Amino acid sequence: MGDAATRPAREKTFGWRLLAALVIPWLLLAARYRIRDGEKLPASGAFVLAPNHYTNLDPVTTGYIVWKLGRVPRFLAKASVFRVPIVGPILKATGQIPVQRQGGGTQSLAAAGRLVEDGLAVIVYPEGTLTREPDLWPMRGKSGAVRMALEYDVPLIPMAHWGVQQIMPRYSKKVSLFPRKSVEAIIGDPVDLTPWRGRPITHELLVEATEAVMVEITRLLEQLRGETAPLERWDPSAHGQTETGRF
Structure with a gap:
């Protein structure tokens, strides 16, 4: 991997700072951001960040949160998100990684792996698409985040956020700037993947480890919302819903 001690300074290049100067004022106009336990995000070195996902604006707001905590965000995101107004052009301009609907998982994992090898942060939505x-x-959840963390032996950091749906509702492409909203985020401790490290990566192993990640993300979201999540996790296929996220 690259020199972890100097990587964060090199991550924030002039191009990234210019983009941040253009985008962040709009984000701050739309909402106030409160980040809990931000010190749990690694200050250097590679890691996989696994947030919850419920609106097409998530990549931009999550990216801002990661940027504010001192790192440069790089995403694996559903390819269709790259066609969303405002969000899509930003993703393309910053070298984010689209996950194709058919057969793109392996190529996306390899592309993200190159970022990991350079000691960079990679953000993967384990649900693969907006929650149903x-x-x-x-x-x-899907297995992409866990598979990457296991294959490249890097920390997997869970994160939850809440309030972005007030700026852009689920499935909507319209942004509401006024009145100003509130967005909260919380960073969790690295998920303990010890039970699955060093073992052959099978489908059963990935299912088990992915559910452990989803449990942590849900627990963090319960803290933000002050509510208890349903005991049974929503399974789109059990409700006749089509899943488009492949990674």
Whole structure:
């Protein structure tokens, strides 16, 4: 990997700072951001960040949160998000990684792996798409975040956020700037993947480890919302819903 001690300074290049100067004022106009336990985000070195996902604006707001904590955000995001107004052009301009609907998982994992090898942060939405859960709780997860953390032996950091749906509702492409909203985020401790490290990566192993990640994300979101999530995790296939996220 690259020199972890100097990597964060090199991450924030002039191009990134210019983009931040253009985008962040709009984000601050739309909302106030409160970040809990931000010190748990690694200040240097590679890691995988796994947030919850319930609106198409999430990549921009999550990216801002990571930037504010001193790192440069790089995403694996559903390819269709790259076509969303405002969000899509930003993702393309900053070298983010689209996950194609069919057959793109392996290529996306390899591309993200190169970022990991350079000691950079990679953000993966483990749900693979916007949650289908009616009340926006995390649904069943996919294996991309866990597979990357296991294959490249890097920390997997859970994160939850809440309030972005007031700026852009789920499935909407319209942004509401006024009145100013409040967005809260919380960073968790690295998920303990010890039970699954050093073992052959099978489908069963990935399912188990991914559920452990979803449990942590849900627990963090419960803290933000002050509510208890449903006991049974939402499974889109069990409700006749089509899942488009492949990673």
